[in-house]
Amino acid sequence: EALMSVEDVKRAVISSEIEKKLSEWASSIKAFLKKYDDDKYFAIFKEGELKKLEENRFDILDKIRETGEEMKVLLTLSIGVGAEADDFLTLNEYASSALDLALGRGGDQAVLKRGDKIYFYGGRTQAVEKRTRVKARVIAHALRELIKESSTIFIMGHNFMDFDSLGAAIGMYRACADLGKKAYIILDKSNVAIDELVKKIKATDGYQDLFIKSLEVKNMIDENSLLIVVDTHRPSYLSYPEIVELIDRIVVIDHHRRGKEFIDKALLVYLEPYASSASELVTEILQYIVEKINLKPIEAEALLAGIAVDTKNFTFRTGSRTFEAASFLRKKGADTTSVKQLFQNDLASYIIKATIVKNAEILDNGIAIAISPPAANNLIIAQAADELLTIKGVKASFVLLQRGEDVAISGRSMGDVNVQIILEKLGGGGHLTVAGAQVKKPMEEVLNELKQAIKEYFEEEGEDR
Ligand SMILES: [Mn+2]
Known part of the structure; x- marks a missing residue:
């Protein structure tokens, strides 16, 4: 998946780097390692060596991820291990089901099935803190070029938009505006989750034509139109899936773990499952996309509301970078009391x-x-x-x-x-x-x-x- 998005030359370099890391790892535990598919390996080693792997909590997972970070691609390794069975057939079954479990839980982790016990190593717990900002910068630069080459930019969230989707959309609107481009957020009708904020934005000067109806979009599309999808990557979750068919140049910015269903024709994909929210991702992009972003207080507030809703007020899925993003938004004038008021219920x-x-x-x-x-x-x-x-x-x-x-x-x-x-x-x-x-x-x-x-x-x- 990671390699699909890079050019051939780089792909070869990355592949050989992965293989080098894996064979070093294999020889450190005296394992027989065999590649059996483009991205799959099979290893046999002694039970005694397994203890070492458990002690260092399968640090090969970190090594592979770091290798990816150095080369600006998102690389993760998922491992399934079988142990304590009487025969090889059962061992293989254990290893396969452990691998299924590792992948099912989001990958980037090792699962060990030892008899009927299952142990988990690695995975998302420390990954939040490990992410570097390299990728945000690379994406921001690529996105800037795409926006500059575009006629009009349309921004779309998921069905039944929430603060995160709307906040991220408004952030992207600001990026386009600062790059001198006309951008719209596609929204036919507000909903209870975002009403307060939509009303507030509409009442603020300068946003009278921020929202556009999906029907109007259809008459405005040309070959240089750009569609930015935020907070989802699944076509069936989009608020207006039919528009994806009409626009050829598409960017996806999302923090959900990749599902089977995907907007395949996207030119640029920024999928970062470890980020708290799409708003956090967009806040980082804004810091790199132009020299000094002219983010307005209400826009900063929308982004902060997005982070707040997806993290339950900085409780869940919150990494150091979530606070960094919030700090940036606060500096740009996001008022925490106003954000709190957005969440008030009748x-x-x-x-x-x-x-x-x-x-x-x-x-x-x-x-x-x-x-x-x-x-x-x-x-x-x-x-x-x-x-x-x-x-x-x-x-x-x-x-x-x-x-x-x-x-x-x-x-x-x-x-x-x-x-x-x-x-x-x-x-x-x-x-x-x-x-x-x-x-x-x-x-x-x-x-x-x-x-x-x-x-x-x-x-x-x-x-x-
Ligand atoms: Mn979200």
Whole structure:
């Protein structure tokens, strides 16, 4: 995946660098290492050497990632190890299922299946702190060139836009404006999640034509139009997927882990799953895209609101760079009190939220499940799921809402339970701590499937988790 985006010469250099690192690693544990596909390797070594790997927590993972950073590509290694079986067939099965698990949990980690126990090493925990800003700078420069060559720039978020999507979109709007280009954010209709901010922006001088309707876009497109997609990379999640078909030059900036579905024709992709939010990514880009960005206080506020919503006020997925971004936005005039006010609820939604919390059932494993009254919406169930996490003993929460023929589910976790894996079983997705799903089935059925998925999840994770 990393190599697909680089030119041939560089690809060869990167490949040989990876191979060098891996064969050094193999010889350090006296392993037989064999490449069996473009990006796959097979190794056999003695149980005694495995102890060493566990002691240094598979530091080859860091070495490969650092190699990538030096060469400005995102390289990660995922390892599955099988141990303590009576025969090679079983060992291979263990290793394969461990590898599946490593990839399923986001890669960049090692999973060891020793008999019926499973151990995890590496992965996202330290990756947040390890990211360098090299990539943000490289992307910013490439993006600047693309914007400069464009006629008009259109910016699109995901369906049912949230503060993160809107904040990132406004940040990109500023970048285009500072580069002397006309840019629009495509938005037909605001929604409850962003209403406050949209109203505030529309009431501010200079933003009267910031938003544009999707129908109008269609008449304005030419071969030099540029589409910047923020906060998603899945075509089916876009607010106006049909526009992707009409514009050839596309940029994707997202912080969600790559799913199967992707905007394949994108010219430039900045996918950084370890960033807290699309707003954080855009804030970094803004610091490199022009000499001195002319970010307005309301724009800085929108970006800060985006970071705040995706990190639950700097609690989850928050790395040192998240604070650096926030600090930059504060300097540019983002007012933390105004941001807080954007999150205020009206009394009616607060009462619905309280009802959801009151209805919650807390299972033995610390999972809270609640069914929402029909008057709620996506935002309220997400907030209610967050609220459930403030209850002692609750490790993860799921709130279900009947919406027409669909049941919407909002999943949240403190970090021990991977709600992404659970909701993926129901066709949803997201992150370890924040995930969602939409299921076209009756509530009763969805509730049963969810409980089954939770049960399976705990069985799969094993006792070690
Ligand atoms: Mn986001």
